[in-house]
Each structure stands twice: as structure tokens, then as C-alpha cells.
Amino acid sequence: MNLRKLIEQALAEDIGPGDITSEATIRAESVSIAVIIAKQDLVLAGLDVSRAVFHCLDPDIQVSVFAKDGDKIIAGMEIAKLSGGTRALLAGERVALNLLQHLSGIATLTTNYVDKCRGFKAGVLDTRKTIPGMRQLEKYAIRVGGGKNHRFGLFDGVLIKDNHIKAAGGIARAVESVRKSAHHLLKIEVETKTLDEVREALAVKADVIMLDNMPIDVMRDAVKMIDGRALVEASGNVTLDTIRQIAETGVDFISSGSLTHSAPAVDISMKIK
Amino acid sequence: MNLRKLIEQALAEDIGPGDITSEATIRAESVSIAVIIAKQDLVLAGLDVSRAVFHCLDPDIQVSVFAKDGDKIIAGMEIAKLSGGTRALLAGERVALNLLQHLSGIATLTTNYVDKCRGFKAGVLDTRKTIPGMRQLEKYAIRVGGGKNHRFGLFDGVLIKDNHIKAAGGIARAVESVRKSAHHLLKIEVETKTLDEVREALAVKADVIMLDNMPIDVMRDAVKMIDGRALVEASGNVTLDTIRQIAETGVDFISSGSLTHSAPAVDISMKIK
Amino acid sequence: MNLRKLIEQALAEDIGPGDITSEATIRAESVSIAVIIAKQDLVLAGLDVSRAVFHCLDPDIQVSVFAKDGDKIIAGMEIAKLSGGTRALLAGERVALNLLQHLSGIATLTTNYVDKCRGFKAGVLDTRKTIPGMRQLEKYAIRVGGGKNHRFGLFDGVLIKDNHIKAAGGIARAVESVRKSAHHLLKIEVETKTLDEVREALAVKADVIMLDNMPIDVMRDAVKMIDGRALVEASGNVTLDTIRQIAETGVDFISSGSLTHSAPAVDISMKIK
Amino acid sequence: MNLRKLIEQALAEDIGPGDITSEATIRAESVSIAVIIAKQDLVLAGLDVSRAVFHCLDPDIQVSVFAKDGDKIIAGMEIAKLSGGTRALLAGERVALNLLQHLSGIATLTTNYVDKCRGFKAGVLDTRKTIPGMRQLEKYAIRVGGGKNHRFGLFDGVLIKDNHIKAAGGIARAVESVRKSAHHLLKIEVETKTLDEVREALAVKADVIMLDNMPIDVMRDAVKMIDGRALVEASGNVTLDTIRQIAETGVDFISSGSLTHSAPAVDISMKIK
Amino acid sequence: MNLRKLIEQALAEDIGPGDITSEATIRAESVSIAVIIAKQDLVLAGLDVSRAVFHCLDPDIQVSVFAKDGDKIIAGMEIAKLSGGTRALLAGERVALNLLQHLSGIATLTTNYVDKCRGFKAGVLDTRKTIPGMRQLEKYAIRVGGGKNHRFGLFDGVLIKDNHIKAAGGIARAVESVRKSAHHLLKIEVETKTLDEVREALAVKADVIMLDNMPIDVMRDAVKMIDGRALVEASGNVTLDTIRQIAETGVDFISSGSLTHSAPAVDISMKIK
């Protein structure tokens, strides 16, 4: 239902009171066949969403897909074929491609990060650094690319950060407050910046410990100190260049905002045949 | 009004039924001072929007700004100071920064493109390749970065593309149809791929001619052929590496989807003091 | 999509928590045949919208149409036949007729204006003087009646009026500001009240010049002065009595708010057989 | 609350992604004084609504009113003065005037009808023949003009029409069914076309009897026959020419759809000083 | 239409960004058969609504019903069988049952009240004491249980209470004001607390008289005094223990808020086979 609303808003944003060029040049009865083609190598994400864009405009458009989300697509490959009203095809083209290019861009970048971690247990996590309104789809693209999702928002996971610790008067008090207040199906993650903080978090049995912006060697010491008593998430300065050495420290998860806020769109186009 | 709706949706997406960590660790009466800091050089865009995020949560939050949209900000500079309820500050932080980082990312990239064109008349244009729901803000960021906006959507500008030309039976017929149907305050732009098509478009007095994916030398010939009888927009394969030689051909505008769909977020953070 | 929302709001407005008379007197299973009949001569507009009203209440209602939008209908003619659930037919009757009578009223009046201009090039234009929420449908009815649309709103066309001219410091400056700021697919129309202002607008190459409330002979002089260098729109004091002599001056367009804000509804009724 | 939603929709319809002319020619800080002036004699309705339009755009606009809804305004009179941001004044102008002209048009026409009935007890009633989305405001304008409201919609009053009578198997059965089903605070009105039907409706103690499209002399006989045992509403063929003789028959109410669906807008304009 | 919105909101409330347990443990293609079973004796209400919940999630779910609203169901009886996607069945289960248990709870309690009045003319009425957002469905459940509806809200019935009487300056003035202002299809009910007030209400020909919180013997006197000249509604201190003696006084209606605000949910469950 959320998806349908997002698509309707996107179409309203683009089409407004009408597609004046198509209405002038294309007869209402005209039908066409269109193909969606990858213009570069990519990991596909968002094909169902793109189809839903066209069906929102005209439920009678026929869509045949030649790939599915998660597939590695080679430049030049046809991803899908659409047939139906020419006006609807052209009216939906831009919104459908905008979604497909953005989500496939995220999936493609995620796969690159995941591939760098091969051989280590570290899972690649997203963050809450998403484009407003797009979180559900962007987090879906992360999974399609082989990554894992962090909590969805502020409401479905506890992450005690420095500001919470200061306000509560220390890690111990913060954890204790959350144990009383949050429901019993939630674990507690504590953000730490030093080994001392890691020690404190362990002392109060934090379920998950985030190592925030730690140098690699400190991170390695932290993992040793934790020694399986808590899950470990590394965060900060995660790039394609640094992620493998972070994974080597033995952390359970590596999270990066770039996966969602800086993934370049991949090139996909639609051609009317 | 649209802006307020977008902010409310973004906050609902992130906060859902409640910020469980802050509610457990921070008293409702707690107040704090926070600063928003640039972590890299950037062109600022979205400061008013970010402020509106906090005011949507709590109209009593005080915001002092040390910069304004369009300013070039140096890494380390404080952009704004906020004071008010700690819970509201933390609840708004992520959404406010997500918007500020994305919009400033677009403005920063746009400025880079614009700088490359210095000395030539070519204006840098955006496209309809935007993130669903974000077009109004993204097009604002383009202007902040020194770029110009293309039409907003399908409804406020005529752009006759290859599919329209095919459907109408040639450039002449397509232009003629639009002249009859579109309102009298709209110009007509025609997409061309060859010098022959440019000639056809000139023959029917297209107001604007788009040179789509033409090699640089063909583009140069096209500009000569047009000779001021229409505005000229170059499109396709526009990158930081290619844009200057495109500008040198003498086109009036250069449009690029990358400005909106692939601008990496810039790094901005918020610290509670 | 907008249309569906408008229909849902109209039905909610009329039916609210329920049609108490029909629920008491008509069994849920009852089916009927109804005909929609013109009670006066008219130009039909809004038949698809009216059908959509009934389908919004019950997608199984069968609708046969005996005319289409734009047809001249003679008093007494049957326009459409509906068969389906009696309750749904009666619940939709008023909203469907309200739309059909209003839109056909506009189309009918527009045709009268257009007929008066026969033999001259002047197109009959609508304005932004529409009923809130109804603009898209009302502008559609204008086209059905043989008129042409002016810009849809403030966002898809430039019209520099006296207040803009004063604020900018003259016609020249106002036009120059718009040229810098508005996108390159928009023409510029300037409102003028005197021949001096027409001269100024010509000097800065306004694309369209509006002659606002000018006496007929001044209008004639203005058309001569412009001499094809800009499109000319006449506005003000346009009635069925005056429109022909305005057309005779040689203007390209004549715009009138009455077409939308004062068109009387035509008489159309629905009978259950 | 409904009103606010209607205003927001009307502004969104007109302004869309932005007022491109004002943004180009008027500085954001510019302030102005504007007056709203009657260009013809009229009965004012909708002044609060119009003010709310401007306040929806900018709560800081100052509004002084020189009249109130229901006042008879003479051509040339100033109705209100506004001072505030020039851009907001111009952006709100059209929507505010569209509402004010339409509602005052209805109030003015209603007053004309009411004046014709002076000396008789007949109240002038509106109908459900309103513009979709505008019913609450249009019914308000009816009251302002001295008329009375009929039921708001299908949900707050019982009106048994011919189709209900047929479906129920006669007037007696229809009235009986409604007595069982509708809540105990609702009266029952029955539509009649002949004196026989009036007799039937009286027999089952209908609270209100509508005389639908009856010739004047039949109407007079019906009123005599009813003799105060039910309220009497005349309906059909009600015009400024016929209404007085209808009132003379002694009916309690005269209802007319023209009041809402065919009232011409009155001429009101806004001038920036 | 309202119903669909209510169901969508309820599903969004429960499912949010996703059913994490089912997504992890149940394959997307899995299909199942489920039965809805009564765990106690009850009067069924809300079966169509519950079905609509599942169809909102997946229109392909097949639903066979073994009972209909209004049926008395014995503990252990199967009410309906569903077959379709397992994920959709589990995602809809809670919302569907929450509605069915609440509405059947109201219908069951209403039937108990109605049964107590058997042999007397008194109808059992609901009130406006409903759960926000649920009024239309709750009032439907009242009817299913054999009760009758009072006015829906403040807009479709006149009930003059003590505060209105005080503000207007007495019962006579209040009734007179309403006669002038409310539309002619509405009756007038007056709330009374003493026999004197009953007398006053009779004097001005109130259509309905509410006896509010009167002792049984005063109520009996009031009914005698009214003697059929107005409908009589008893209100206040209505319980399963007191309702029969209230009915014995001869009142026409007995209204009770408990029917909607305090009806315990009945026990209904869904089992996957």
C-alpha cells in the first residue's frame, strides 16, 4: 500500500495536469512495444516496482521480464519488454526508470562491498542515511545486493549513542533505563569510541557493541576483548578501499551510509520499438 | 505545503510509533544545544528545509544559522546552532541531515559542473532524472549550485523526442500538432540526433533544438547550422571530463541527469554540546 | 488519479455515512435500468467522468453511451443507459449529473463564443478563473467546446502583469528578469493597457502581448503596431455581444473568465425505467 | 478543517511547483498593500474564506475588512485591505477571488429570489445541485443571501422520490419502511406529482410534501388539500420570473438548483497599491 | 470508501514496514487454508469487513462463509474458511479478528439488551459514545444486534441539551431558534430532567422528549403526561439489570452508551489447517 502511494506521488510529480507533448503527437489509441535495456553492468533491483508504475497508469500494459531482482545484468541485455498504450508507456517511462536506476545503483554498490568481505563473516549493513520517502525500497535494494538491513528506524531497534549516554549519566545507566523501558523482544546496542567504553558496555551485557570510527588496530583489540560476548558492528570510514581490512578484524557487521546516500544511479534506458 | 507533507512523511518513516532509545534514556524536560558542522568542503543547500524538520517536531527549537544556501562552506565550519528539547533534537537529526547532505551534495556537484563552463555561455541544466518525491527540492539545489532548471515535468514544457516524432510521422508533423494543441505560452523543443534532423527542426522553426548524444564535431557543425535561429541544448555523455569541450561548441545549455541521480551526499554531522 | 480523488470526495460529500432513504426503501439486491436524458440543447462534456462516478460506487454497473463528449445534443435525446444495482444508481445520480451539467454548461457556452468568432483567426481562451478543485475538468470542457486553454496555473506559463512590472521597475526589466529565471521552454507574455506599453513590450521582444481592457479602436491600432512580431491576446469585457468585434481587430486569442465562472449548468436528468 | 483542506487543494492546483513570474520579478522581501474592490453591486459572501486563503500562504499578512458577509456592497466599494509579502498576495489573489466571486454570486442571486417572495411565508431553499467539493461553502452562501438550506446530503434527511416509491410498492409502503429504518429525529418528505399522490402522502402522515413540477393552479389546490397537515415544498421550473406566483400559492418552501449551479460569478478584483 | 481507508490504516498500523517473522519463516509462494472459529456463543457482526481486510492484502484469497451477520453462533462453530497465500493470511489475521471480535461483541451485547425489552415497544438505541474512527461500523453492529441507531453525529439530528437550553434562555426559546435554523426535515428532541421540563417541552411541541436520568416512577409519570404527543427516549443508568423496568414505563426508546464503549470483545480465533 505504501508502495502504491509512493508511485502515485511520483507520477503526479512528473505528469501533473498532463503530458502535453504526448497528448499532442500521439493518438490515444496508439499502442507500442518497448524494451528496457541495461546500458552498463549492474545488479538489478526494483523490477516489480517499475512494473507497478506502468500498471498504475494502465493495468492493461503487458510486461514480460527477462531477469529478476538480484540478477547480475550485462551491459546491453534486455531486462523487460512492455506492450500497451504508447501514451502510458511514455508517461511512465521516466518514473519507472528513475526508480529502477536508483535501486539497481544501490544493489550494485552493495554487491561490490559484499564481494570485498568474501572469506570473512562480516555482514554489510545499511543505515538510516536514506532519501526521505525511499527507505523501504532502498533497504530492499540493500538485501537484493547481498547486504543486510540494520534497524528500519528509531522505533524497531535500540542504539544507545554518545548523546544518550551523556543524558543518562553513563553507559551503565543508559542500558539499565532501556532494559526497563523497551519491550522484551529488543536487544540493546551501545556505540563505543574507545576500549574503555567497550569494557563498560561488556560489563552491563550489551547485546551488540558498535565500534565507531576506531582505527583498525583498536578495532582488532576491541574484537579480542569482546570475544563473542556481544555482537560487534564496525561503523565509520567504510569505503571500498577500507572495508576488507575492517572485515579482517573479525567484526560481525560493517555498516555504511554510502550504500544508500551516495550510490550512483546505473544506466538503464527504455526504447520504443 | 508540499514541503511540510514531505517532512512529515520523512519523520513518520524514521520515528514511526516512537524513538525508543531516547524515550528510555533522556528525560522529556531535558534541553540541549546542538551544532551542525560541515565535515568536508561543500556548497550548502537545504538549510531552511532542515530547520523546518526540527520545527515540525517542536516549534520552540531555536535555530541560529551561520551560513545560507549557496555559500561555499569549508570543512570544519559550523553551519547552524540549535537549542531546545533534547529528544526533539535527536529525533529530527537524521531526517534533517539526510536532506541537508543530499541537497548540498547536488549543489556541490552542480557548482563543479558550472565552474568547468566558465568563459562560455552554456548554462548547466538538470533533467527529470530525480528521486521520486524529491524533484522540487532537488531542482532548488540545482539553482543554488549555479545551475538552471529544465522543465519541471511533462506538463510545463514541450520536448518532442524520437518516439513522438515517429508517432506523429516526422518532425514537421509533430511540431505542427504541438502548435495546435499546447497553450500559446510554451516554446517547442525538438530532440535531434543528426544534422539532417537539425535541418528539419530548423525548417519548422523549433524554438529549441536538443543535440542528443552527438559527437563533439557534429555538435559544432550543428551549432553553426542553427546559427542563432533556435536555442541549442546539448545532452548525453556529460561528465566533469567532457563538459568543457561541449561548452566550447557554443551550445546554449548542457543538461545532465548525474546532477540529481548520482550526486554523492556530502558529509555533515550534528553534535550535541 | 486526481479524477478518482475528486469523485471520491464528491461522493463522500453527498452520501456521508449513508443514503438513508434508499437503504430504507430499496432492497440491496434490486437492479434497475436508468437513462440519462438531455432536457435542453447542449454540447456534451463530462460523459466519461459521469460514468466513473457510477463505477466508483459499483464497478459492475453497465453503461452504454449514445453520444460522446463534443457532440451537439438535442433536447430530449438519450445520452446514456445504465443498468445495475438500484441503490448505486440512485446514490451516484446527483454527483454524476452535477458534473455532467456543469461541464456541459461550460462546453455549451464555449461553443457559443467560438461560433461568434467564425471567419476570424481568434481562438477563444479560458483563464484561471475556475471553481477551486475543478480546473482540470473545466479546462477539459473548454477544449471540448472548441476553445483553447491558456496556461493551467502560475507554474506553466509566464504572464507579466502590472504588479510585476511595477515591482521589477518597468516592462524591460521585468522581461529581462524572467528570461534569466524561467526555464528555456517558456515564452513570455506581457500585459499592456496602452499603446505605449505595447511599444515597450515589442522593444524587448515579448513573445505574447495581452491587450487588457482596451477600447476596440485602440486594440485595432495595437494589432497593427505589433504586426505579427508577437502573438496578441485580447482580454476584458468579453461577452457574447462584444466578442465578434474583438475578433475583427485581428487578435490571435480572446480570453474570458465567464466561460468557467459563470456558465449556467445545462439541464440533464436521469430516469429509472 | 475541511475548509483548510479545500484551500490547500485550490492553492496547490493554481501554484503547483511555483509562481514563476513572481519569483522572477518580485524580490522575496518585497511587501505591498492591496485592496479588494467590488466592480458591481453584490451581496458579499466568503470574506473569511478569502482571508484564510492568504493566511494559508503567509500567516503574517494583515487583513482589514470594511464589510462582512451578508452586506449589500455597491460597485466601487473597497471590501478589504491586505498588507504583507507581495509574492504571497499575488499567489493568493486568484484563489481568493475565485472563491469570493463564486460565493458572492450565489448570495446575490439568492437575495434576488428571496426579495421576490417578500410578503409571503415561502422560504427559498437550495438543493443538492452543487459543484463537487463546494457544497458546504455554497450552502453557507445561500444562508448569507437570506435563503435556507435543504438537507445537506443523502444522509441527513429523508426525501422519498418516485424511484423509491416504485421500488417500495407505493407511497404508503415507502413511508412505513423509512419509519422503521431511519432514526427517530428525522422527518419524512414525499415527492408528489399529482393531487392523488398528495392525498396518499397525507394519508400516511408524511411530515413534508414536495410538489414537483406542478402547474400553479394544481399547486394551489394541493396547498388547500394539505391545509397545514404537512409542510409544503414547491420544486421545479423556479426562476426569477415564476417564483413570486409560486409563493402566492401558500407553499412553505420553494427550492431551486439554479441558486448554486447557475449563479454567475460577481465581479470583484484586487489591486496592489 | 471510508471502510477501505479504515482497513488500510489498521493494516499499516499493524504491519508497518513488514511482518519480519513471516517473511523469515514462510516462503512467498506458500498457500494455506485457514478457518475462523467462534470460541464462545455470540451474535456475529463484521464478517464482510473481515473479508475485506484479507482482500485488501491479497484480492486472490478465497473466502467461504458459513454464517452471516446477525446469526447467533454457538461456541466451536466454524464461521468462515479462507484459502490463499499463507503470508497474507497471517498478516491479515490480527486486524480481521480485532474487527470481528469488537463488532460481534457489540452485536452480542445489544441482543442481550433487546431481549430484555421483549414484550414492550421500547427500541434499544446507541449513542455517540463510540471509539474514534469506528462509529460507522459500531452503529452497524448495533443494528445487526437488533438495536436501532440514534443520530449519527452532531450534524444529522437535533438534540437540545441543558447547555443549549441555558444558552438560549429556556426550552421555548431554544426550540424556537432551532425551528428557524435547522432544515425542515429534522425533528427536535429536548432533554429533560424533571416533569416541569417535560411540560415545557410539550408546550412548544418538541417532537421527541428525552427523560435523562429520571427515577423509574418519575419516568412513568412523564410518559403519562406526554401521552403520545411526542416520542419518548429514556437515557441514563441503563444496564442489563435496569432496562426491563425502564421498558415497562412505556417509553419508545432506551439509549445506552455501554453498547459501544464497554462491550467486551467476544472470543474468535483463526487456525491454519
Next chain:
Amino acid sequence: MNLRKLIEQALAEDIGPGDITSEATIRAESVSIAVIIAKQDLVLAGLDVSRAVFHCLDPDIQVSVFAKDGDKIIAGMEIAKLSGGTRALLAGERVALNLLQHLSGIATLTTNYVDKCRGFKAGVLDTRKTIPGMRQLEKYAIRVGGGKNHRFGLFDGVLIKDNHIKAAGGIARAVESVRKSAHHLLKIEVETKTLDEVREALAVKADVIMLDNMPIDVMRDAVKMIDGRALVEASGNVTLDTIRQIAETGVDFISSGSLTHSAPAVDISMKIK
């Protein structure tokens, strides 16, 4: 923001196009003082919400509160005093009281359950058995009454029930699937009906084990078997009569749907002074 939407919907539901009785009998300028009074002993919940109802109608209504949510209120006590426009006070009365009576009803019942558990560690939990649209407020009332919240919906906590276990092929596989798929901040709860199932859940290190509908002595054995290795939640057949002996078994939590779906409203009224 959600709260405001809920209040607006509730007011629209009750007031619709207008409060006809108050508009007829009370002048627009009339102001009054009103008090909200408890008619029975209760635990207060929802005072802020009720205040927001009045402020939604008129932000100028002054509200003084004599108690706060969570307070035990004695019958007859004044809870709050309001002063402001009489019409707004009466228009808001029913919605404000409906919310206050329902939420205080839940808080009062919850306190009764919590009191029964005094001396034992068992926390009293709510469920997802809430009225559609009211979950956030109902769960708030639970906390106010001294209870604790279970997960909010299907999206913020994992609860593996019998259907998930069957679909996954056993408890071990279901837990394993969830471990792979759900984010790392979520614990896993498993529903068990027998001691064998408890043993299986322990074997795969379920974080929380629900004992569903177990006899008291089996429950006691289960708690012994679990012996602190998982949190224990008792569910099923929880009433005021049974809850204490359930608490005596040593479980950590006892959950009951009755707290929300069957709490009778408490009696609170508003009087205009």
C-alpha cells in the same frame, strides 16, 4: 502528528458539516467555563489527548488540569477546567470524553491486573488485540496503568507461532531462518504449548519463550526447565481471577488481550458551569 490526524478524523466523524443544535441555540461569541469530572474511581489516562481535541477546534481554549495521567482519581473529583467558546466546548465534548473514558478504562483495568501481581516479578503485557487506529494510544494507556508494552506490531519484534513453526519445518529451522533474516537488534520469541516444545526452543537458544495456554502446573515445570536461560511470557486464560497464580509460577511476563479489547469505559462527564 499521527495523534493530530486521529483527532481530526474523530472530530470530522462527529461534527461532519456542522453542529446544528449549537449553531441554532448558542451565539458564536458566547464563552463558558466547563469542568471535567470523574463519576467513578479510576486511573487517569488521556488527559493531554483530550486537551488536544479542544485545541484542534479552538487553540484559544484555556485548560487547567488538576491531575495528570497515571493519577488515581476518586469519584467526584474535578479533573480539569476549560474556558473558552461555548460552541467549541460542546463540539469537542463527546470526542474528548470518548477518548478519555476509553483510555482511562484501559489504565484502570491494567492497574487492577498489576496490583494482583504485586510481590512477584511478573510484568503485565498488552497484545496486538487493539481497536483499529487506536494502538498507539491504547499502548500508552497500558504504560500509564503500570503495564508494559509487548511489540507494537508485526514489524518491531519476532514472535514465532505455531503456523511459522509448521511452515518452517520445526522450531529449530524457524529460529535459524529468523536469525539469518531479521536485523541484529531483535530477540527471538517462540510460542510453545508443551514442555517438549519448551525444550526445543531452549535447545536453539530462543531469547524469549511464550507458554501458551498451559495449565498452571505445566507452566511451573516449564519455568523450572527454562531456569533463567530465556525470558518467559505466559499467555492465555489470563483474568483478574487467574493472574495471581500465573504470577506465582515465576514467569517474567503475563500478556492479556482483555486489557485493550474488553476494558469497559470509565464514567467521566463534562459540565458547563
